[in-house]
Amino acid sequence: MGENSQENKVLTIADIAEDLGVSKTTVSRAISGKGRIGSGTRERVLKYIEEHNYTPNVIAKGLAQSKTYNLAVVMPGDYELIDLPFFQNCIMGIQEIASSFDYDMLLTVCNNADVTKLERIVRNRKVDGVILLRSFVKDVQVEYLQEKKIPFIVVGTSGYKGAVQVDNDHRAACKELTSILLMKRMKKIALIGGNEEHVVTQSRLKGFQDAFAELERPIDESLIYMNLDNAVLLEDKMDEIIRQEVDCIICMDDAICMEVLYKLRREEIAVPDQIRVASFYNSTVLETHDPSITSLDFDAKELGMLVCRTLLDMIEGEKVEEKTLLGYEVRLRESTK
Amino acid sequence: MGENSQENKVLTIADIAEDLGVSKTTVSRAISGKGRIGSGTRERVLKYIEEHNYTPNVIAKGLAQSKTYNLAVVMPGDYELIDLPFFQNCIMGIQEIASSFDYDMLLTVCNNADVTKLERIVRNRKVDGVILLRSFVKDVQVEYLQEKKIPFIVVGTSGYKGAVQVDNDHRAACKELTSILLMKRMKKIALIGGNEEHVVTQSRLKGFQDAFAELERPIDESLIYMNLDNAVLLEDKMDEIIRQEVDCIICMDDAICMEVLYKLRREEIAVPDQIRVASFYNSTVLETHDPSITSLDFDAKELGMLVCRTLLDMIEGEKVEEKTLLGYEVRLRESTK
DNA sequence: CTGAAAGCGCTTACAG
DNA sequence: CTGAAAGCGCTTACAG
Numbered sequence: 001m002g003e004n005s006q007e008n009k010v011l012t013i014a015d016i017a018e019d020l021g022v023s024k025t026t027v028s029r030a031i032s033g034k035g036r037i038g039s040g041t042r043e044r045v046l047k048y049i050e051e052h053n054y055t056p057n058v059i060a061k062g063l064a065q066s067k068t069y070n071l072a073v074v075m076p077g078d079y080e081l082i083d084l085p086f087f088q089n090c091i092m093g094i095q096e097i098a099s100s101f102d103y104d105m106l107l108t109v110c111n112n113a114d115v116t117k118l119e120r121i122v123r124n125r126k127v128d129g130v131i132l133l134r135s136f137v138k139d140v141q142v143e144y145l146q147e148k149k150i151p152f153i154v155v156g157t158s159g160y161k162g163a164v165q166v167d168n169d170h171r172a173a174c175k176e177l178t179s180i181l182l183m184k185r186m187k188k189i190a191l192i193g194g195n196e197e198h199v200v201t202q203s204r205l206k207g208f209q210d211a212f213a214e215l216e217r218p219i220d221e222s223l224i225y226m227n228l229d230n231a232v233l234l235e236d237k238m239d240e241i242i243r244q245e246v247d248c249i250i251c252m253d254d255a256i257c258m259e260v261l262y263k264l265r266r267e268e269i270a271v272p273d274q275i276r277v278a279s280f281y282n283s284t285v286l287e288t289h290d291p292s293i294t295s296l297d298f299d300a301k302e303l304g305m306l307v308c309r310t311l312l313d314m315i316e317g318e319k320v321e322e323k324t325l326l327g328y329e330v331r332l333r334e335s336t337k
Numbered sequence: 338m339g340e341n342s343q344e345n346k347v348l349t350i351a352d353i354a355e356d357l358g359v360s361k362t363t364v365s366r367a368i369s370g371k372g373r374i375g376s377g378t379r380e381r382v383l384k385y386i387e388e389h390n391y392t393p394n395v396i397a398k399g400l401a402q403s404k405t406y407n408l409a410v411v412m413p414g415d416y417e418l419i420d421l422p423f424f425q426n427c428i429m430g431i432q433e434i435a436s437s438f439d440y441d442m443l444l445t446v447c448n449n450a451d452v453t454k455l456e457r458i459v460r461n462r463k464v465d466g467v468i469l470l471r472s473f474v475k476d477v478q479v480e481y482l483q484e485k486k487i488p489f490i491v492v493g494t495s496g497y498k499g500a501v502q503v504d505n506d507h508r509a510a511c512k513e514l515t516s517i518l519l520m521k522r523m524k525k526i527a528l529i530g531g532n533e534e535h536v537v538t539q540s541r542l543k544g545f546q547d548a549f550a551e552l553e554r555p556i557d558e559s560l561i562y563m564n565l566d567n568a569v570l571l572e573d574k575m576d577e578i579i580r581q582e583v584d585c586i587i588c589m590d591d592a593i594c595m596e597v598l599y600k601l602r603r604e605e606i607a608v609p610d611q612i613r614v615a616s617f618y619n620s621t622v623l624e625t626h627d628p629s630i631t632s633l634d635f636d637a638k639e640l641g642m643l644v645c646r647t648l649l650d651m652i653e654g655e656k657v658e659e660k661t662l663l664g665y666e667v668r669l670r671e672s673t674k
Numbered sequence: 675c676t677g678a679a680a681g682c683g684c685t686t687a688c689a690g
Numbered sequence: 691c692t693g694a695a696a697g698c699g700c701t702t703a704c705a706g
Binding site for chain 3: 349350351361362365366369371372393394395396397398399400401402
């Protein structure tokens, strides 16, 4: 409370050095642990810091080291509502790892066509690396980052040579689920897919095809419907699918699956009695649905954690795997009984 | 391609000054527009910058100005899935304004009880201000930020003196919706509320009470149920509510509303024929539900934009309104026919 | 083991 | 109107 009290002044390394009668260099070394320093001196500095509640200015540190201790996370702007939990969980995973390494997460929402926001962040040197939450067949964000030589990582699978990727093993998962359904004696299986420009759509399709190939069953191409990520288009095609009297409908994602279920209810077609339904993705929505829906289960938070850890390794200049695949689980539920 | 080519070197203000034969001061002034400078000189500098694609290092600029050009957005960790779109839209609004002022958004997910993540960001001086996406009756985040004197703003209503708040006018909106239902001759209206610790829950309750008071109708306290943000508890109470043969159920948020609808369907109670249902919040889920559900509509993106603009004003040291309320719309749909 | 000094890339009084 | 110089708060060769 004294008039000359400096209790509100923010401590700097220089203040500490002065108070302790050592150089700033020494203080810096005590904190970072780098460089030789007497253990007695180190203790003294550390004790002082502890008592006075000093925390380094990360911005200044970053400037001196040409680092920012920030990561950019690019979230797609055109997500489906139902995909939000995936992104959210992934982000929670990223954040958990990032903050444990004293990194922060700068979030930006971008459409694939639009690199301007990403560009701003990169040009302003606000981040040390970038995480792309969605991958495109033609991906201008990847192209931009490769050109700028910024460390980055793609959540999902990317066709770009050299792009580091971490993904759930959609192909294997979709293959396994399809195989199970085939072995349950379903013969006419329709596949309803979303946006073909998303790499994940391609992977899921391949998994589906793999299952048929392995069991040496012919695929009826006329039962494969793509680009039905729009409710109106889907509605039309559903009439066609229903007319074909399929055993089972596999939906490539939960948004599509919800639409399909909605349509079937309106048409008073019973699941699973008249038709079976499964989804190549999983959200709690499907789990609590009545009947509960067979689907694939991926751990988005774990994915986020791995992604972040890998990116930090890259920033440190370590070599990392170009592609890592994570496991999955098949959840068989009432809809395919 | 020449061996001495510096095409990959990142330009600094010093390079420009040297090339142009002026001082760094002059270059800085040309860029910032601050301080007197000859218009000819300014033009030359600006032209050079344009041609050579120079962008300032925001980190260095920040260090010199003691600014970061970052905002922290604190998202609650215990959100309901159904609330995600609100947060997401709000974040989109924040981002849109922030980036137009060359600010970036640092996202962190925190529970109310846990200030450590927020603390890390503040101690590391990573941001110039903070946006809290949820408000609590007892709010340790607000307490921390007030103590540290960091500019911050609360999305929602806060009881803390001096905390700047931007909110939808939940109270007026809930009052209006309740009034409409009362005037539609509903007599026994049950109210099902969520977590009482959330300030928004209190506001909604007040709006409900306001409507009764204005029409001089007595409130039946036994029809007000709070803290039913848990599906199991809700299930129990729903049996009780159904037994009381109410006309109408108002749900305080969409998560609760979905559970209520689910329960009514299982019990084969028809909406709106046997019972009417309305929600004090709105998501697309309710809109596409069959029957469509009467609810309140708020514009989360607009809210985010206003919040961000206000925070930036505060950071600039401008005086701002302590509390701003945004409009709403009542969406009357089939469920209250 | 320790320190003086230069540097990271900007800004901003102060003096011409 | 313009510039030399100090400063923002750190780090890091280099020299003792």
